[in-house]
Amino acid sequence: MSIDAGADDDAVGPAARRRGRRPAGEDTRGAILAAARDEFAERGFDGASIRSVARRADVDPGLVRHYFRTKSDLFAAGIVPHGVDPAVLVARLAAGGVDGLGERLLTAVLGIWGQDGGVALRVAFAGMTSGEVQADALSGYVGRQVFARVAPLLPPPDQQLRVSLVASQVAGVLLARHVLRLEPLASMPVEEVVALVGPTLDRYLTGPLGTSSAAPARHRDGPGDQRHLEG
Incomplete structure (x- = not known):
């Protein structure tokens, strides 16, 4: 079973395709991580998906994968508070x-x-x-x-x-x-x-x-x- 579970992750509809990079000056990666933390907190690892995180962050699912290859990578990065390298x-x-x-x-x-x-x-x-x-x-x-x-x-x-x-x-x-x-x-x-x-x-x-x-x-x-x- 794929760790990027959920067929909905790969089915990108018209609404999702309209999303993309945020305007200059906005922290897209930070917004994705914030959305991921909320998703994992509310749904758990299995219930959350790349697409649900993208929807919450108002970005294209492909952009989530641009920053984080898999749901597991996104989960791990999400424990680091915003702005901390x-x-x-x-x-x-x-x-x-x-x-x-x-x-x-x-x-x-x-x-x-x-x-x-x-x-x-x-x-x-x-x-x-x-x-x-x-x-x-x-x-x-x-x-x-x-x-x-x-x-x-x-x-x-x-x-x-x-x-x-x-x-x-x-x-x-x-x-x-x-x-x-x-x-x-x-x-x-x-x-x-x-x-x-x-x-x-x-x-x-x-x-x-x-x-x-x-x-x-x-x-x-x-x-x-x-x-x-x-x-």
Whole structure:
């Protein structure tokens, strides 16, 4: 079954053909992403389609595919808030070096993904738990856009293991705050969360792991690990 499910995606009627690029100055990609977030939130991954997103954004379905090849790609990109470029974000955070990178990363993630009250994150987590395709799309996107850019900054030989540990910790905090809404963590100020969790992330990134000398081969970096990071 195609991940771009729905025969209606390929049947572009006259009304859809009249749509196209927005006037100069309008953020077409941003409008598509905003529409996609609403569609996935209301209909779920299976219920939403390229065509329904295009209809909501008032663009041609072909234009949606111009920016996002598949519905899975659109779903993954939709978790990133409008105006945030993961590559630029990671480059800015890494500019200060690896010391304190975990705290800076967590501060940025909690600030950015908390702006909408965690709506995008709830959609993302719901999608990840409802199907393997969605989970693979999201993990691949995060791997390519964020962690594959962080890994080269870290001390060998366990870059893959280090970024995996950071990812698990950050995902757990986001899940607890915005999906499960576990108190007091859910309402705790960002600064307090960072003060509690940030040092752990920094240890994962640069500190002794206690298992490096005996880490299984599958945890060590090699061509296979880099491919995994890049999705």
